[in-house]
Amino acid sequence: MSFHTISVKTNRQTEFVDISSRVAAEIQASGLKNGMVLVYCPHTTAGLTINENADPDVQRDMLMELNKIVPFQDGYAHLEGNSAAHIKATMTGLSVTIPVQNGRMTLGTWQGIYFCEYDGPRSRKVHIQTIRES
Amino acid sequence: MSFHTISVKTNRQTEFVDISSRVAAEIQASGLKNGMVLVYCPHTTAGLTINENADPDVQRDMLMELNKIVPFQDGYAHLEGNSAAHIKATMTGLSVTIPVQNGRMTLGTWQGIYFCEYDGPRSRKVHIQTIRES
Amino acid sequence: MSFHTISVKTNRQTEFVDISSRVAAEIQASGLKNGMVLVYCPHTTAGLTINENADPDVQRDMLMELNKIVPFQDGYAHLEGNSAAHIKATMTGLSVTIPVQNGRMTLGTWQGIYFCEYDGPRSRKVHIQTIRES
Numbered sequence: 001m002s003f004h005t006i007s008v009k010t011n012r013q014t015e016f017v018d019i020s021s022r023v024a025a026e027i028q029a030s031g032l033k034n035g036m037v038l039v040y041c042p043h044t045t046a047g048l049t050i051n052e053n054a055d056p057d058v059q060r061d062m063l064m065e066l067n068k069i070v071p072f073q074d075g076y077a078h079l080e081g082n083s084a085a086h087i088k089a090t091m092t093g094l095s096v097t098i099p100v101q102n103g104r105m106t107l108g109t110w111q112g113i114y115f116c117e118y119d120g121p122r123s124r125k126v127h128i129q130t131i132r133e134s
Numbered sequence: 135m136s137f138h139t140i141s142v143k144t145n146r147q148t149e150f151v152d153i154s155s156r157v158a159a160e161i162q163a164s165g166l167k168n169g170m171v172l173v174y175c176p177h178t179t180a181g182l183t184i185n186e187n188a189d190p191d192v193q194r195d196m197l198m199e200l201n202k203i204v205p206f207q208d209g210y211a212h213l214e215g216n217s218a219a220h221i222k223a224t225m226t227g228l229s230v231t232i233p234v235q236n237g238r239m240t241l242g243t244w245q246g247i248y249f250c251e252y253d254g255p256r257s258r259k260v261h262i263q264t265i266r267e268s
Numbered sequence: 269m270s271f272h273t274i275s276v277k278t279n280r281q282t283e284f285v286d287i288s289s290r291v292a293a294e295i296q297a298s299g300l301k302n303g304m305v306l307v308y309c310p311h312t313t314a315g316l317t318i319n320e321n322a323d324p325d326v327q328r329d330m331l332m333e334l335n336k337i338v339p340f341q342d343g344y345a346h347l348e349g350n351s352a353a354h355i356k357a358t359m360t361g362l363s364v365t366i367p368v369q370n371g372r373m374t375l376g377t378w379q380g381i382y383f384c385e386y387d388g389p390r391s392r393k394v395h396i397q398t399i400r401e402s
Contacts, residue, residue: 002401065204083330087333098174131401134268192351195346199338268402
């Protein structure tokens with residue numbers, strides 16, 4: 001159906017940015033009624049996930065714990081110094097796929113789509129692709 | 135092609151529930167021959183994965199280790215007390231996508247589709263969307 | 269559009285194998301112009317991810333850290349002795365989905381598609397399914 005790229009500006013080293021309304025706007029612009037949307041992160045030190053959009057403490061706890069599980073420094077060889085960000089990207093995943101019904105994503109009540117910055121702050125891109133049910 | 139929602143009842147705080155046969159039944163009911171199926175979890179403290187369906191010890195080991203990597207209590211701020219479940223959901227992922235050929239998923243010999251409960255027991259929903267190859 | 273299975277030979281217990289060019293070749297053979305590709309791993313002790321294809325130290329760091337987060341031995345019950353591999357497969361994910369535009373995947377500049385071997389060396393399979401935008 002359609003393919004668009006949006007820009008996402010991050011402001012911290014690690015940060016979750018809610019992009020749900022921007023994905024919804026692309027679906028509306030595409031005219032898609034029934035099918036799915038593929039949201040894709042073309043970077044290697046950031047990812048995409050779906051999680052709670054109500055209490056901001058959830059995002060803070062998630063980042064705190066991910067940063068504890070994968071320490072920023074841990075004897076990594078990669079000279080750029082951001083190996084932890086690469087690992088977190090793979091643990092989170094580089095894309096999310098969501099069903100679309102009657103022009104709306106079937107997100108749960110508390111679900112939001114988050115761009116997961118693990119090596120910011122940076123200017124990032126996200127691809128949004130709709131696929132029609134056929 | 136089709137979109138249906140199934141209910142999944144979980145019985146423990148953390149638990150993997152095999153939903154493979156229920157996904158297969160939805161594909162058969164949809165009449166899909168070739169394409170893919172998107173299985174989607176609309177919750178934020180549960181996920182979906184694909185893993186071994188032979189020895190139940192694998193699921194037990196996986197839950198034991200995930201619960202060790204992401205402790206239930208770890209100085210989280212979120213007052214609801216289930217931040218660990220949110221983190222495990224993101225680490226696992228909220229959806230799985232599987233090719234369908236000749237009406238059957240191309241699951242490997244030992245693969246099953248698991249609903250991953252991280253904050254149960256609860257009554258949960260899972261969306262199943264088929265997309266035809268066109 | 270098309271579905272093909274490729275073979276991947278791994279040479280170590282844990283190893284990331286770049287399969288990007290093989291996925292690109294399947295897309296070209298399929299004639300797909302606009303849509304998406306679903307790359308699927310039918311195993312339970314291996315996964316698929318997208319990460320940096322420039323400095324090989326990134327892959328070494330990622331494997332080192334994953335093997336530290338999920339130790340090979342940790343009191344697992346599964347007698348086959350490879351529970352760590354099952355957990356890493358679920359943490360990494362069993363599939364990747366990538367938009368295709370004008371016959372090419374929209375991979376980022378530094379992105380490669382990696383088969384993630386966690387219980388090798390072995391002969392493995394990967395399914396590649398293209399879905400046309402309709």
